[in-house]
Amino acid sequence: MDSNKTVLISGGAGYIGSHTAVELINAGYDVVIIDNLSNSDAAAVEGVEKITGRKIPFEIVDTCDPVALKGVFEKYEFETVIHFAAYKAVGESMDKPLMYYQNNLVSFMNIVEMMMQFNRRNILFSSSATVYGEAETLPVTESTPRQPATSPYGNTKQIAEDILRDCCRACAGLHGIALRYFNPIGAHPSALIGELPRGVPNNLVPFVTQTAAGIRECLSVFGDDYDTPDGTCLRDYIDVVDLAKAHVAAVNRMTDDKMKEKYEIFNVGTGNPVSVLELITTFERVNDLKLPYKITPRRPGDVPAVWADTTLANEELGWKAERSLDDTLRSAWKWEKHVRGL
Secondary structure (H helix, E strand, O other), rough: OOHHEEEEHHHHHHOOHHHHHHHHHHHHEEEEEEEEEOOOOOOOHHHHHHOOOOOOOEEEEOOHHHHHHHHOOOOOOOOEEEEOOOOOOOHHHHHHHHHHHHHEEEEEEHHHHHHHHHHOEEEEEEHHHHHHHHOOOEEEEOOOOOOOOOOOOHHHHHHHHHHHHHHHHHOOOOEEEEEEEEEEEEEOOOOOOOOOOOOOOHHHHHHHHHHOOOOOEEEEEEOOOOOOOOOEEEEEEEHHHHHHHHHHHHHHHHHOOOOOOOOOEEEOOOOOEEHHHHHHHHHHHOOOOOOOOOOOOOOOOOOOOEEEEEEHHHHHHOOOOOHHHHHHHHHHHHHHHHHHEE
């Protein structure tokens, strides 16, 4: 393996990590996956191998364990790490804040420490639009001021961004990019990998597909009294394959020494706001289904509306979201049917 063309993916058996592994391999990179499988499945790595026709080095490692993580850095040569490994449910973080601070921050600090210790160059951090909180102006750009986080999950992303910025400033050889992405949905067109949450889903689309499959009795829409056109939250839903390709573009920027600063931030979204009800009706239309849903009280930590201005990513990374919402929601249902054997 060429170390400059090898990427370590922490949380690589997860939803976004597995899709990113596929796109990196398609772009000519080698990947090494580590994951503790706390909210993922080794079957995702098998799916990556089937799609790419490649055997993937895979280690079951918890990034909160510095000894195990050090073993990975000693065993493999790579210049770039993409750090996905984190808990990610807004609602759960409201109930279990300490669990989120311990896992999300300790794991990331361990990664950064190992990068510095082993003189590895590039960190790509999986950040989130939650860092903008309730933004005063929409759409948000990378220079939009971060507002106080509305959840512990969002706060861990803000803090991790600050850690990465400060460490890049302090360490001469370290470079970092934070990708602030919006709402990843859909699945790989092959239906060999996709989003498979454990227990009750925290994200909208898996709840939609599980309701369509009859696993959930009814879909809950959290609030219809927001100051939005139809009263439901507005979000920027991005296809997970498009999102994965944004990671490849960011890795290219790092490995080709194209970064203008040692620490950079990019929004990764479509720039198109879609309401919860719009997404439901689109899913019904493209898949010729009817979904039972009910309006329930607002969910703590949800902001009324957020979507991206993607100009910077379009221009600097040479990347743009391409897949339509129709195609993305078809892929989500195709994946659900594959998983359930429907």
